[in-house]
Amino acid sequence: MSLTLRVLAPDQNVFDGSADEVILPSTTGQLGILTGHISMLTAIDVGVLRVRANGSWNSIALMGGFAEVDSDEVTVLVNKAELGSSIDANAAEADFQKATSAVAGMEGQPASAEKVKAQQQLNEARARMQASKSAD
Structure with a gap:
């Protein structure tokens, strides 16, 4: 079982896919999200979201926003975001x-x-x- 991760900025869909683990830069510190995580809503700080999928880690620079975790779905709404690889x-x-x-x-x-x-x-x-x- 895996997570569904969506990272959305006003001008683009930055990431939409499966993930084994997500680490969010919340305003209260780093939050690790695995399958079966409790439902929650948190503020996102300027920082780096890390996502593990298919055994490798990828990074996304986030410029503040909010994240919702519900039923193995993680939705991140941010002011701006960029894939680390780009x-x-x-x-x-x-x-x-x-x-x-x-x-x-x-x-x-x-x-x-x-x-x-x-x-x-x-x-x-x-x-x-x-x-x-x-x-x-």
Whole structure:
């Protein structure tokens, strides 16, 4: 028996298939989902969803949203998502370094919209970089 996983973004169906195991980046930490999991709804943080299917692991960078688990079906609704295998690892690493520098340059400054935006860009760049490396 396996799980049915659907990862949906506003502009695309990112993943729709069977999975043996799913690890979700929830706002309260990593959640492992196996067949027979209790029904639940959880908020998804910016991070990497990992899915094991046919003995191999794949990664999907998620940019926040919600996940529902019900009767061995996992539905993930997110603001944006990218398959790790479709992310250019070198570009993702460069984006991460750029975002890290931007956040470091704002250290010690009072809270502002620019600082929050820079931190969000850093979180997204980190997720993309991690997903691209997991796809190797």
